[in-house]
Amino acid sequence: MAANRTPQMAGAEARPTIVRDAPRDVPRPAAPRAVDVAAGEHDLARNPGTPLDLDAVRLVRVNRSAAERRAATIPTRRTVKKEWQAAWLLRAISCMDLTTLSGDDTPGNVRRLCAKARSPVRGDILRALGAGELGITVGAVCVYHAYVAVAVEALRGTDIPVAAVSTGFPAGLSPLAQREAEIRASVAEGAREIDVVITRAHVLTGNWPALHDEVRRFRDACGDAHLKVILATGELATLTNVARASQVAMMAGADFIKTSTGKESVNAILPVGLVMARQIRDYHERTGYRVGFKPAGGIRTAKQSLDWLLLMKEELGDRWLRPDLFRFGASGLLTDVERQLEHFVTGRYSAAHRHPMV
Numbered sequence: 001m002a003a004n005r006t007p008q009m010a011g012a013e014a015r016p017t018i019v020r021d022a023p024r025d026v027p028r029p030a031a032p033r034a035v036d037v038a039a040g041e042h043d044l045a046r047n048p049g050t051p052l053d054l055d056a057v058r059l060v061r062v063n064r065s066a067a068e069r070r071a072a073t074i075p076t077r078r079t080v081k082k083e084w085q086a087a088w089l090l091r092a093i094s095c096m097d098l099t100t101l102s103g104d105d106t107p108g109n110v111r112r113l114c115a116k117a118r119s120p121v122r123g124d125i126l127r128a129l130g131a132g133e134l135g136i137t138v139g140a141v142c143v144y145h146a147y148v149a150v151a152v153e154a155l156r157g158t159d160i161p162v163a164a165v166s167t168g169f170p171a172g173l174s175p176l177a178q179r180e181a182e183i184r185a186s187v188a189e190g191a192r193e194i195d196v197v198i199t200r201a202h203v204l205t206g207n208w209p210a211l212h213d214e215v216r217r218f219r220d221a222c223g224d225a226h227l228k229v230i231l232a233t234g235e236l237a238t239l240t241n242v243a244r245a246s247q248v249a250m251m252a253g254a255d256f257i258k259t260s261t262g263k264e265s266v267n268a269i270l271p272v273g274l275v276m277a278r279q280i281r282d283y284h285e286r287t288g289y290r291v292g293f294k295p296a297g298g299i300r301t302a303k304q305s306l307d308w309l310l311l312m313k314e315e316l317g318d319r320w321l322r323p324d325l326f327r328f329g330a331s332g333l334l335t336d337v338e339r340q341l342e343h344f345v346t347g348r349y350s351a352a353h354r355h356p357m358v
Contacts, residue, residue, distance in 0.1 A: 044324070046226075047289040049219065049253030052212040057247055062239040062275055071270035074314070075307045085306070086129055086344050089337050090136060092305040093120050095323045097163060097294070098331045099142040101262070110147045113331075114154035117141045121338055128345040138334075139323035140193055144169075145186045152190035163193035163228070167218065170232075170261035172197035176214065183221040194218070195228045197261060200235050203245045211245065215252035228256035228294055228327075231276075234266030239275050246279040256292035262329060267297025270311060277315040293320065296329025302340040305333055 080088050098120075100113050117138045126132045142163040143151050151162045164186035168174035174182075183194050196218045202211035219227050229249040233242045246257050257276055260267040273295050280291050293316075295308055305328060312320045320326050342350050 044290050047250065047253055047255055047287075047291050049216065050251045050287060052209060052248065052251055054208060057208050057244050060240065060243045060247060060279075062243050064239050064271075067239055067274055068271045071274045071311075074270055074311050075303075078310055080306060082344070086341060088306055088309055089302055089341055090121075090129075090131060090134070091321060092302070092309060092328065092337060093138060093334065094136055095321075095326050096120070096138045096328045096330065096334060097140045097142045097296075098138050098334070099262075099329060100147070100331070101142070101144065101165060101169075105144065105147060107147065107150045110141075110143055110150045111154045114141055114151055114160075116334070117155065117160050118158060120334060121341060125338070125341050125345055129341065139327050142193075142195060142329070145182060145189070145191075148186050148189040148191050161192035162190060163195055164189075164191040165195045165197075165261075167196040169195070169197055169230075170263040172199055172232075176217065180217055180221040183218060183225075184223075187221075187223055187225045191225055193226045193228060194222050195230055195258065197230045197232060198245070198249070200232055203231075203236050203241050208244070208248050211248050212252045215249050215254060219253035226255040227253065228258050228292075229254040230258045230261055230296075232261055232264055233259045233272045233276075234264035239271065242272055243275050243279050246276050247283065250279070250283045250291050254291060256294050256327070258294040258296055258329065260295075260297040260329075262297035264297065268295035268299055268308075268329075270307065273308065273311055274315065277311060277320075280320075281316055290319070290325060292325040292327065294327040294329055299328055299330040300332045300336065302333070302337045305330075305337065 098113055098117050100109055120138050121136065123132065126134070126136070137158065137160050140161045140163045141151050141155065142165060145164050145166065148162055148164050155162060166182045166186055167179035168182075172179070179196070183196070186194060198211060199214060202208070202214065215229055218229075231242065231245050231249065236242050236245060249257050257280070259272055259276065273293070276293060280293055284290050293312070299305060299308065308328065309321060312326055339350055342348075342354075
């Protein structure tokens, strides 16, 4: 961050700007355009799924030590600083799913979260960055089914989709017909994205036909709403299981594959992200269809968000740096990103209460 830059927040003649050519050895996504952050806009054909190919699934193997070594290099080999870091952090905001999944949720909390989704960064900070006209919003607001209608109303007039966690979240052990009905009910209330959890036992026992059938039924229940499949990777025992479950979920028609519910003891970690990203790349090369990726749980700092963006760029390319193909499931992350952006503008770190979530 540029600690030696301390322009006034308003009226400064030398305001910091995020518009600058990036150094050749550091990749930088362009600052988000308003069209990029409209998560409902998709410039790609939706993944229709494929028949289950058991031979292909069983051929998938992951060398855990190699994956961990490769993942460990991501935070150390590349850094982004100053204007380029600000641009990357604005992109990170546009890819966030803000969530309110606590047991004490209230309609008031959901409305406040939606207000934050509309204006995730204070206007004075955006103006100082030269980004006041970009129309930056978050990728989506994710709520339980009970608050879908509240969130839809609070976001009316925007392009921010409401996502509903469904299918007996977070355990996913309610009867299958009940889980399908829950999806349909959320879609009927206006949810445009559905985050579902799989039956972990199907993965742990290698029952790939059952997993494919389950996810396919979830996809059918979603209709036009996009399906994000939570694998709960911290409970799948091996990276090979993670890779195979990723393949089966995509074969069944997943629009996104997601690491975690955020309730597991181990949530989003880079080795798992690397494995899932490479399965997405393999699926795209074989079928021509792009599938999105969502790490969720445990991503709390701006530095971590940059690590994940770098992983996406290196493994999947720039196209996976937009909210229609990449999301963070990490509401707590936004506060730290805002603090980093204010530090870039003023040279000082602000208290977290200056950037409240709700």
